[in-house]
Amino acid sequence: MGDCGAPGDVNSNVLVARSTGDAQLDKAVWQWLSWDKNQKTKEQIESLLQDGKHKELRERLCCRLSFGTAGLRSAMGAGFCYINDLTVIQSTQGIYKYLERNFSDFKQRGFVVGYDTRGQVTSNCSSKKLAKLTAAVLLAKDVLVYFFSTYVPTPFVPYAVQQLGAVAGVMITASHNRKEDNGYKVYWENGAQITSPHDKEIIKCIEECVEPWNGSWNENLVDTSPLRQDPLKKICDSYMEDLTKICYHRELNVQSSLKFVHTSFHGVGHDYVQLAFQAFGFQPPIPVPEQKDPDPDFSTVKCPNPEEGESVLELSLRLAEKEGAKVVVATDPDADRLAVAEQQESGCWKVFTGNELAALFGWWMFSCWKQSCSQDADVRNVYMLATTVSSKILRAIALKEGFHFEETLPGFKWIGSRVKNLLDNGKEVLFAFEESIGFMCGTSVLDKDGVSAAVVIAEMATYLQGQGLSLAQKLVDIYEMYGYHISKTSYFLCYDPATIKRIFERLRNFDGPESYPKCCGAYNILHVRDVTTGYDSSQLSKKSVLPVSKSSQMITFTFQNGCVATLRTSGTEPKIKYYAEMCALPGHSDRSVLEEELQKLIEALIGNFLEPAKNGLTWRSA
Numbered sequence: 365m366g367d368c369g370a371p372g373d374v375n376s377n378v379l380v381a382r383s384t385g386d387a388q389l390d391k392a393v394w395q396w397l398s399w400d401k402n403q404k405t406k407e408q409i410e411s412l413l414q415d416g417k418h419k420e421l422r423e424r425l426c427c428r429l430s431f432g433t434a435g436l437r438s439a440m441g442a443g444f445c446y447i448n449d450l451t452v453i454q455s456t457q458g459i460y461k462y463l464e465r466n467f468s469d470f471k472q473r474g475f476v477v478g479y480d481t482r483g484q485v486t487s488n489c490s491s492k493k494l495a496k497l498t499a500a501v502l503l504a505k506d507v508l509v510y511f512f513s514t515y516v517p518t519p520f521v522p523y524a525v526q527q528l529g530a531v532a533g534v535m536i537t538a539s540h541n542r543k544e545d546n547g548y549k550v551y552w553e554n555g556a557q558i559t560s561p562h563d564k565e566i567i568k569c570i571e572e573c574v575e576p577w578n579g580s581w582n583e584n585l586v587d588t589s590p591l592r593q594d595p596l597k598k599i600c601d602s603y604m605e606d607l608t609k610i611c612y613h614r615e616l617n618v619q620s621s622l623k624f625v626h627t628s629f630h631g632v633g634h635d636y637v638q639l640a641f642q643a644f645g646f647q648p649p650i651p652v653p654e655q656k657d658p659d660p661d662f663s664t665v666k667c668p669n670p671e672e673g674e675s676v677l678e679l680s681l682r683l684a685e686k687e688g689a690k691v692v693v694a695t696d697p698d699a700d701r702l703a704v705a706e707q708q709e710s711g712c713w714k715v716f717t718g719n720e721l722a723a724l725f726g727w728w729m730f731s732c733w734k735q736s737c738s739q740d741a742d743v744r745n746v747y748m749l750a751t752t753v754s755s756k757i758l759r760a761i762a763l764k765e766g767f768h769f770e771e772t773l774p775g776f777k778w779i780g781s782r783v784k785n786l787l788d789n790g791k792e793v794l795f796a797f798e799e800s801i802g803f804m805c806g807t808s809v810l811d812k813d814g815v816s817a818a819v820v821i822a823e824m825a826t827y828l829q830g831q832g833l834s835l836a837q838k839l840v841d842i843y844e845m846y847g848y849h850i851s852k853t854s855y856f857l858c859y860d861p862a863t864i865k866r867i868f869e870r871l872r873n874f875d876g877p878e879s880y881p882k883c884c885g886a887y888n889i890l891h892v893r894d895v896t897t898g899y900d901s902s903q904l905s906k907k908s909v910l911p912v913s914k915s916s917q918m919i920t921f922t923f924q925n926g927c928v929a930t931l932r933t934s935g936t937e938p939k940i941k942y943y944a945e946m947c948a949l950p951g952h953s954d955r956s957v958l959e960e961e962l963q964k965l966i967e968a969l970i971g972n973f974l975e976p977a978k979n980g981l982t983w984r985s986a
Contacts, residue, residue, distance in 0.1 A: 384413070384418045386422075392426060393413060393421065393425065400448075401576075408441060409424070423443075423445075429445055429451060431564075432916070434557075437538055437546075437547035438545065438546075441486075450576070454570055454576070455570055456497070456534070457577060458569035471508060472508065473508070474507065474593075475532055476510045478515075478516045479494065480631060482536075482545075484660070493583065494546065504577065504578070504582060509589075509591060510524060510530060511586050512594065515658065517815050518699065518700040519811055521533045521551055522811045523809045525555050528595060530553065535551070540629075542668075550563075554784045555784065556779075559778060600636075603808070603809075610732075610806040611645075617823055618646075620646065622826050622829055623649075624692070624693060625651075625652065625689045625693070626638075626649035627677070628652075629676075629696055630658060630660075630662045630668060631695070632698060633697075637649065637699070641819055643819070646826075668697050671701070674713060677694060691825050692706075695814040695818060699814045703715065717853070719755035722750065722797040723757045724839055725817070726757060727838070729748075729805060730794060730795075733746065747791050747793045748762060748795045749771070750771060750796065751772055752895075768791075774798065776802055779810075783807060783810055784810055787807060797812075799851070846950060847949050848952065849946070850958045850962055851944065851962075853943045856939065856981035856983055857982040858939070858980070863981075866979075867979060868931075880894070880899075881921075884968045887923050889924070892921055893908055895913050895918045895919075897912070897914075917932060918932035923965065926946060926948070929969055944965060946958045946959075946962045
């Protein structure tokens with residue numbers, strides 16, 4: 365997003381004690397010190413200048429935030445490429461400008477603002493403060509703003525946008541990222557995260573109005589403006605009521621003796637998951653006391669990402685053993701994702717992967733639809749969706765049951781937009797997911813939602829207990845019926861963008877210029893799809909059916925043995941991720957053989973294509 369600093373006049377009253385010798389950097393420093401009214405972040409830049417740390421100044425001031433798979437996301441701190449008071453004001457001014465151009469009734473329909481509980485003392489930066497500044501920019505321009513009076517789960521913002529008929533909304537969150545990060549997630553009027561071309565056009569608008577306007581710094585407007593409304597009660601009540609549309613066995617839930625433990629990972633989820641269980645007729649889940657309340661330091665976990673498995677679920681598993689609870693549900697800090705663990709007969713815990721949970725959710729949502737649909741309902745009108753790096757298990761279920769399955773690019777913004785399009789065309793969407801434990805049950809929220817997923821899994825476990833089955837046993841039944849789908853996902857850390865680019869460019873020119881690899885060690889490659897460049901060898905036109913996504917790296921290899929593997933960069937963190945899955949036909953049930961084959965292929969993929977030692981990559985568990 366642009367070069368050093370940004371266009372606009374520099375306030376000549378601000379004196380920089382020492383020139384950096386770089387006119388472009390000097391301008392950026394002057395702009396920052398002119399515009400930033402947050403004393404802590406202003407002092408961070410002044411200190412770097414005094415200490416002559418020009419390289420770090422350039423890194424902080426000479427590049428800007430851009431929209432990734434989850435909006436704007438970065439570390440909190442001073443600089444145009446960080447999340448802070450000034451960059452949030454600039455981003456909101458750009459959004460105001462873009463929405464004003466696109467909606468004649470923008471000011472009347474209004475804008476939704478939500479936030480989580482993140483914060484950083486050293487930058488005097490918190491999600492609530494950033495949300496107040498977001499609201500201030502809009503209130504100062506006479507826009508109706510729906511500002512939640514307390515922290516909410518991320519799904520509440522897209523839900524509120526649709527329920528209130530707002531033109532857009534913003535959620536201040538960095539979800540499950542490390543504690544140093546924060547973010548700015550933008551939703552369009554359709555209730556889905558923004559996609560192209562909105563993101564690019566908003567960036568252009570931000571660059572056109574980077575100097576804060578009069579009133580943009582007035583965070584007290586939230587408390588004094590008559591244009592501010594608090595949607596909390598209305599949205600919470602309506603959300604819980606809508607949730608009951610996907611409750612199919614309330615009478616079982618009311619009588620259930622099954623106990624559940626819930627951890628909210630020091631985030632926003634506790635109160636809302638309690639209410640969701642109540643809406644389904646359950647007794648409230650047992651909360652993990654040490655993790656129940658918001659804590660921006662995430663003090664009991666190494667990282668606040670429930671996807672990391674048993675190591676971060678330690679407190680909840682020990683509590684479950686003590687309380688005799690067989691199932692643990694864990695929402696991430698902004699409650700849009702869900703991890704699930706179940707105690708097995710051996711006493712050990714099984715932490716389900718996102719792909720395994722999707723198999724269970726897919727089976728469940730379709731079974732419930734089949735039992736409750738009208739006689740004239742047409743299964744050919746029913747859809748489920750997944751991102752292209754996720755398991756193909758829904759495709760297998762769809763083929764056997766007769767409904768439609770579609771894939772999208774990675775990121776729920778693509779799923780949300782496509783689901784809205786399907787609904788507008790009279791289709792029925794039951795479920796959608798991404799392998800990184802993001803699930804959408806029903807269509808009340810067009811984004812992943814950990815609150816609804818938690819209570820749906822509780823109802824599923826309750827129903828299965830009545831059948832004498834555990835979740836893990838049912839998962840085996842699903843694979844036996846639709847074919848085993850054995851997948852493995854992991855990542856390497858890489859903090860050098862040049863190295864990442866070199867790795868992917870090597871794959872595009874493997875056997876010569878513009879020539880992708882034909883094999884990976886002993887494994888022959890059938891097809892290659894590169895959505896970064898738009899190439900797909902499986903298509904007659906050689907063009908990818910999925911939209912081109914030049915902003916991130918992503919190459920998928922389909923192997924002769926039936927394995928599909930994808931290498932891609934993360935949209936939110938310095939990671940190279942790999943996804944690999946063996947898809948077997950029904951009846952091919954030797955799981956150990958499939959697992960062994962998959963492991964060997966992954967080793968070949970890492971060794972031949974990623975070359976960790978040569979490229980200085982750090983594996984996730986190191």
